[in-house]
């Protein structure tokens with residue numbers, strides 16, 4: 012996303028003193044929303060921050076007491092840059108963009124990311140479900156984010172056992188039954204899960220490629236809230252256990268079903284939340300620099316100046332139709348490059364629910380614009 016204005020840079024010929032840095036901030040920074048960054052001796056970005064009052068915030072660094080983080084950052088800074096943006100919301104987005112780009116050592120953003128985990132459905136000949144720290148652009152499917160790594164791990168273990176998906180390493184040799192002629196015949200699974208029928212054992216030619224991918228498809232549809240096959244398996248086992256008067260086992264199966272259901276419900280709720288974060292958001296800006304944010308499924312798909320003239324209104328309406336008219340899969344998976352922004356946007360509206368008063372469904376926005 013483009014910043015609202017050009018960065019204002021302070022470029023000294025030799026390392027400035029703390030007093031010189033402060034004087035430069037005093038002379039040039041304005042009290043309006045913005046994003047700033049502190050650079051180290053080699054020009055590296057040490058820290059990125061934002062404020063609705065950039066000048067006041069930057070000057071506060073020079074008043075920080077010894078031992079405070081702000082004093083340490085400014086003590087290492089050889090250069091300070093800042094850029095003004097129209098609003099607090101714009102500053103939040105820009106700060107995130109810069110933190111993701113530079114990963115500054117004094118920002119804790121990536122540490123906050125570490126609290127989340129994701130379920131990854133790999134794209135391998137025999138795909139696996141894994142719990143991973145972060146989503147990446149590797150064409151795999153990601154579900155989440157979740158908190159509570161162990162409970163996610165437990166639920167995945169259940170899902171894999173029920174659908175008989177493998178959980179071994181990527182290097183495990185795979186040979187499906189319909190490829191048997193290509194490999195020496197050896198029917199022994201490479202681990203106990205195959206012997207216990209908790210895995211279809213594609214390592215030992217115990218299933219065809221189609222059988223394995225059908226099980227993977229059941230897992231995918233379950234995670235997306237479209238099918239309940241794993242729960243149906245558990246319920247059938249519960250019925251059998253109850254009919255044999257194995258009530259303890261039936262109760263254990265019920266608890267396992269609950270854990271699985273909980274994870275699935277979280278994903279469905281996430282999908283619902285994403286769907287509610289789809290609207291045209293009007294943000295009044297500093298000095299009349301109003302902006303429109305076209306939010307779809309929680310991420311900003313376009314940022315536009317608020318239209319004033321008839322020509323601008325026509326261009327804006329065209330862009331709104333493009334953004335909201337494009338087909339979008341209704342999945343519980345989130346594209347990895349959008350996750351951080353979705354979390355930020357969701358948090359913004361959770362903490363500032365009054366902001367939703369300036370959020371318009373796209374069709375209503377177009378109606379109002381056309382009748383204006």
Ligand code: SF4
Nearest residue numbers: 179201202205210214
């Ligand atoms: S049985 Fe084979 S494919 Fe299944 S988890 Fe074990 S090693 Fe992997």
